Amino acid sequence: MLPPTPGAGFAHGVPRARGYDVGGMTDSFAHDLLLNTTRFLLARQDPDSLCRDGLSFLAGQLGAALGMLYLRETEVTYRLHSQVGTHPLLHVHELQIMEPGWEDLLQAGAWISTPVPAPDWTGPEDRNYARLGARHLVNFGLYSGSRLIGTVNLLFGEPRPDLSDLEVLGTVGALWGTLLERLQTQRDLAGREAMLRMVTDQGSDLLSVVDEQGVITYQGAASETLIGYPADFLIGKPYDGAIHRADLPGVTAALENLRRVPGSTTNLSFRIRHAQGKLVWLEANARNLLHEPAVRGVVIHMRDVTAAQATQRYLERRVQDLTLMHDTGRLLHLSRTVPEVAEGLVDLIQGRLGYPHVQVGRVLEDGSVEAVARETEVRAAPITRLGPGEGLIGAVVQAGQTLYVPDVRQDARYAERHAGMRSEVIVPIHVGGQLWGVLNVEAPQVNAFDHRDIQTLETVARQTGAVLENVSLLDDLRRSRDELRAAYDETLAGWARALDLRDRETEGHSQRVTDLTLALARRLGVPQEDLIHLWRGALLHDIGKVGIPDAILHKPGPLTDEEWQVMRQHPQMAFDMLRPIRFLHPALDIPLAHHEHWDGGGYPRGLQAEQIPLAARIFSIVDVWDALRSDRPYRRAWTAERALAHLEAQSGRQFDPQVVRAFMALLADQQPVDGESA
Incomplete structure (x- = not known):
C-alpha cells in the first residue's frame, strides 16, 4: 500500500518474506488459536459483526494494543472498516493504497511479523506505525478464493518475537474472507427478499398444510417452481413421498414430536428430490395448528437453501482441508x-x-x-x-x-x-x-x-x-557421519596395533586391556554413551611412547633415573599429540592420567583420589593386571593369585579401593584365567 505500512516487511516498497523475529508460539497455541478463531468467526451472523467482533477477538487472543481491519473499496484502495483501541493519529491511516506485489503476497497465504519500525523502512515518517506507539506489527490478508478483499493489521506496544512462527494466520485469513463475502451476499439477498415479499407476499417460498395422517391438504403456488411438482398434483398425497431417505427419519421424528404439543413450532432442514431428479435443500418452519378448526393441520413454511447449504459445506470442507494441510506440515x-x-x-x-x-x-x-x-x-x-x-x-x-x-x-x-x-x-x-x-x-x-x-x-x-x-x-548425513566415525576408529585400532608391534614385550596388550576396561566400566555403571570414549582412550593409552627412544623402550633391564624421567613423559606426549583432534577430547583422560596414583604419588600431575578421572582409575587397574599377567624378558608372568594380591595391597595407595573391589568381583564372575583359579 502507499505509503507502505511501517514494519509490514517492505524494503523500498517490495514485500519481504515474513518475519525478522526468532522464537515463536508453541504448536499447541497455534492449533488452539486456529480452532478458537474458526469457531468464533463461524458464529457471527452479519458482515459488520464478523469484522468488528472478529478483529476484537483476535486482538485479544494475541494481546494487540491496536487493531485495524481494512476492506477493499476499489481495485487499489482499502478503507478502514473496524478498529480496536484508539490513538490521536489513527485518522492518518483511514485510507491505504495497494502497493505493487503486495496483493500477490497476501493472496498466497503469506503473513508478516516484524518489529516497528522495520529495519529497512523508507516510507514517509507520518505513516510510520512507530508514531502510534507500536513496537511490533502482524499483518495478513482476507481473501475469498483468489480475490483479496481486505487486510488485518495488529499493532503491539512491545516487541513480540514469539509471533514469528504463527503460520495459521494464513488459514484464518482464508476462512475470514470467505465468510465475509458469504455474509455480505446473504445480506444483499435478504434485502431484496424483503422487498419482494412486500409485493408478492410469500414470493418463492412454499407453504404446505399436512393433516394428522401426514397427507398434504394444501400446497402453495410456489410448489412447481421450488420442487418441480404442481400444487394440485401433490394435494392428497403423503408429505414424505419426495424427502431424501437419509433425512426422512429426522423429519418424521420432528413432526411426531410437534403433533404432541398444540401450537408448538419446530425448525428443520432436509432434502427433497426435485421432479427433475436433482436434490433441493429446504429450510422449514413448522407450526402445529391441528387444534385450529380453520386449519386442522401442521403448517409448514419452506424456502430453498440449496445454495446456502452448498456454501456451508464448502466452508466446512475448506476449514477441514486447510487444517489438514497445516497439521500435515507441522507434524511431518x-x-x-x-x-x-x-x-x-x-x-x-x-x-x-x-x-x-x-x-x-x-x-x-x-x-x-x-x-x-x-x-x-x-x-x-x-x-x-x-x-x-x-x-x-x-x-x-x-x-x-x-x-x-x-x-x-x-x-x-x-x-x-x-x-x-x-x-x-x-x-x-x-x-x-x-x-x-x-x-x-x-x-x-x-x-x-x-x-x-x-x-x-x-x-x-x-x-x-x-x-x-x-x-x-x-x-545421508548420518550415514556419512557413521562411516567417518568407523574410519576414525579403524585408524585408532591401527595405531594401537602399531604400538603393540613396536613394543614387542606387550604385543596384543592394547586390545586385551580395552576389552577388560569396557567390561569393568559397565559393571561400575558407566553410561553406554561414554563407553566409546573409554574404548578409544584405552586403545591409545600408550600412544605417547612413539616419542620414547627405542633404547629406553626396549631396554631389557631396569631403567636409570634419567631414563625414567624420559619414560614418564609419555602421558604428556600422548595428550599433546591427541589434543588437536577434536573428536578425541572426551577420550584423553586415560592417555594422560592412567599413571596417576590414588595417594597422589603418580605422574605426570600428581593427582590424588577423585581428582583422577574415573576412566583413568578404571583403566590403571586393568593395565597393571595385564602387565603382571604377561611374560617380560626380565621376568615370567605372575600367577592370578599373586597379581590379585598385588592389586589388593595397592588398594588405597595406587588404586581406587572401590574400583579394585569391582574388578575382583568381575574376575570372579569370569572363567579362570589360563586354567588357574582367580
Missing part, C-alpha cells in the same frame, strides 16, 4: 524417518478426512510398489507388494500422474484389496523431482471424491515429498 516436519513420515501422513488423512483405507507405498527399483504405511487396523498385517504395472497403482507409477476412478468396478485395472470399496484416488509422491511412491485413498461410495478432495491430497503429497527429501538428506 517433526518426523525423522521414512516410516514416521508415512505413518503420520496416513493417520492425518484418516483422522481429518475419515476415509477408511489409506496407504503410502514406495516404488522399488523394478517398478513394483511396497506398502510403507497403512491405516491402523491393518498396520500389523504382512507387508503387501504390487508387481510392476499391476493395478491402478501400477498405472500411476508408469504415468507419474494422479489417477481418480469414480467407480473401480468399471475399471478392469482395479485389483481389489479391501472388500466393498467403490472409489479410489492415487496420487504420486515425488522427492527431488523423482517418483518416490504413491498415496492411495479408497472409499466405499461411488464418486466419493471431488476436485477439491483431489487438490487437497495432491497438496499433502507435495508436502510429504518435501519432508521425505529432508529425511533422505538426514539419512
